[in-house]
Amino acid sequence: MSAPVQTLGILGGGQLGRMLAMAAARLGIKAHIYAPESNSPAAHVAAGFTCAAYNDLAALKAFAQSVDVVTTEFENVPAGTCDILANHIPVRPHARALEIAQDRVAEKSFLNERGIATAPWRAVATAPELDAALKALGTPSILKTRRLGYDGKGQVRITAAKDAAGALAAIKAAPAVLEGFVDFEREISVIVARGTDGAIACYDPGENDHEDGILRRTTVPAAISEATRKSALEIARKIVRTLDYVGVMGVEMFVASDGKLLVNEIAPRVHNTGHWTLEGCAISQFEQHVRAVCGWPLGSTARHADAVMTNLLGSEADDWQALAAKDQAVHLYGKGEARPGRKMGHVTVLSAKA
Ligand code: AMP
Numbered sequence: 465m466s467a468p469v470q471t472l473g474i475l476g477g478g479q480l481g482r483m484l485a486m487a488a489a490r491l492g493i494k495a496h497i498y499a500p501e502s503n504s505p506a507a508h509v510a511a512g513f514t515c516a517a518y519n520d521l522a523a524l525k526a527f528a529q530s531v532d533v534v535t536t537e538f539e540n541v542p543a544g545t546c547d548i549l550a551n552h553i554p555v556r557p558h559a560r561a562l563e564i565a566q567d568r569v570a571e572k573s574f575l576n577e578r579g580i581a582t583a584p585w586r587a588v589a590t591a592p593e594l595d596a597a598l599k600a601l602g603t604p605s606i607l608k609t610r611r612l613g614y615d616g617k618g619q620v621r622i623t624a625a626k627d628a629a630g631a632l633a634a635i636k637a638a639p640a641v642l643e644g645f646v647d648f649e650r651e652i653s654v655i656v657a658r659g660t661d662g663a664i665a666c667y668d669p670g671e672n673d674h675e676d677g678i679l680r681r682t683t684v685p686a687a688i689s690e691a692t693r694k695s696a697l698e699i700a701r702k703i704v705r706t707l708d709y710v711g712v713m714g715v716e717m718f719v720a721s722d723g724k725l726l727v728n729e730i731a732p733r734v735h736n737t738g739h740w741t742l743e744g745c746a747i748s749q750f751e752q753h754v755r756a757v758c759g760w761p762l763g764s765t766a767r768h769a770d771a772v773m774t775n776l777l778g779s780e781a782d783d784w785q786a787l788a789a790k791d792q793a794v795h796l797y798g799k800g801e802a803r804p805g806r807k808m809g810h811v812t813v814l815s816a817k818a
Pocket of ligand 1: 583606613617645646647651674716729
């Protein structure tokens with residue numbers, strides 16, 4: 465009996481696509497990358513590569529004809545691209561999930577409508593709206609662009625109402641949300657997967673440390689109570705169930721000082737805070753995502769070790785001899801220029817389960 469999917473199309477060519485392609489290969493599934501950048505880390509390890517713009521209709525049609533199912537490795541693929549592809553073949557997760565994650569207002573509205581708490585927020589498009597939002601939420605608060613923010617980009621912290629004009633100028637007056645500042649105890653994330661059969665599986669929550677808005681480290685398990693762990697998993701399950709989602713999703717949460725969980729962001733894809741699963745679990749988030757979108761049954765999310773995953777940013781990845789000498793699993797993404805803050809690789813250290 466042949467497998468239902470022989471070639472998996474992946475929109476996006478970064479390190480997440482690269483690790484998805486490698487997981488697919490292990491399952492006997494070829495990956496075909498579609499990305500606009502000619503030097504795409506994912507294409508180095510894939511069976512096929514289309515280098516074209518996301519609105520190139522002819523290239524999209526040819527891509528659809530050469531793969532069995534399409535998935536995404538970054539959420540800012542235009543939703544229209546997925547709609548075009550969906551006329552020909554299954555696209556998982558669906559375009560609506562991308563649309564929600566692409567726009568902070570849509571994302572927070574979606575969550576709040578389902579009774580899932582977020583930081584208090586207001587949509588802001590003009591200076592008077594920002595003034596009103598600052599009155600409502602107070603300071604400190606954070607102004608974030610509605611779209612295209614990542615790794616802390618497109619965000620400004622406002623510590624006093626007088627800084628409002630400068631903050632709006634710093635984000636070039638782009639449509640935004642103002643968020644009340646959460647005095648969190650820790651940040652955690654749940655990597656959750658949902659299959660085509662509706663089955664849901666969650667990995668153990670990881671605890672995340674950021675530096676300058678960029679993820680530095682994920683530690684598993686997170687230092688949270690059993691009750692908080694259960695609530696975090698329940699929130700993640702509710703999100704994928706109510707979205708009729710297929711694939712892996714990263715759900716980032718704040719654990720507030722009173723123990724309450726607030727969802728910060730949802731990422732409709734494999735997630736940096738789930739990289740530890742490559743060594744910490746028999747079935748990684750990447751294999752899990754490939755299984756889900758290709759219609760396979762989900763695999764076990766059981767964890768056989770404690771893990772610390774550390775991102776290698778910019779030139780930190782250059783000293784590969786030092787990295788390799790240590791007792792750690794090294795992942796280098798094969799990217800070109802090591803710009804400061806750019807995610808060039810990661811390392812994972814395992815220890816016996818406490
Ligand atoms: P984001 O791009 O929204 O994921 O934000 C990047 C990082 O900034 C988060 O992981 C937090 O460390 C911090 N941050 C974002 N929003 C808030 C908030 N409302 N209150 C406190 N810290 C925040």
